[in-house]
Amino acid sequence: xxxxxxxxxxxxxxxxxxxxxxxxxxxxxxxxxxxxxxxxxxxxxxxxxxxxxxxxxxxxxx
Numbered sequence: 001x002x003x004x005x006x007x008x009x010x011x012x013x014x015x016x017x018x019x020x021x022x023x024x025x026x027x028x029x030x031x032x033x034x035x036x037x038x039x040x041x042x043x044x045x046x047x048x049x050x051x052x053x054x055x056x057x058x059x060x061x062x
Contacts, residue, residue, distance in 0.1 A: 006036055006047055013040055 009028035024040035035055040037048045050058070 004031065004034070004036070004049060006031075009036060011038065011040075011043075 006028065010030070011026040011028050014025040014027060026038050026040045026043075028036040031049075033052050035050050035052060037050055039045060
């Protein structure tokens with residue numbers, strides 16, 4: 001699997017995250033074909049990079 005440089009990623013909180021500080025998921029736009037996802041409570045932690053079609057399928061389940 002290819003490693004991606006996410007140092008310039010601009011993160012935004014998911015609209016599905018609650019506004020009380022819990023369950024906060026952030027995603028970064030601008031990476032063709034993939035969606036980087038992270039836990040906003042651990043911004044220096046690991047990032048899950050999900051394929052675009054898998055992300056779209058995931059969103060249809062919500």
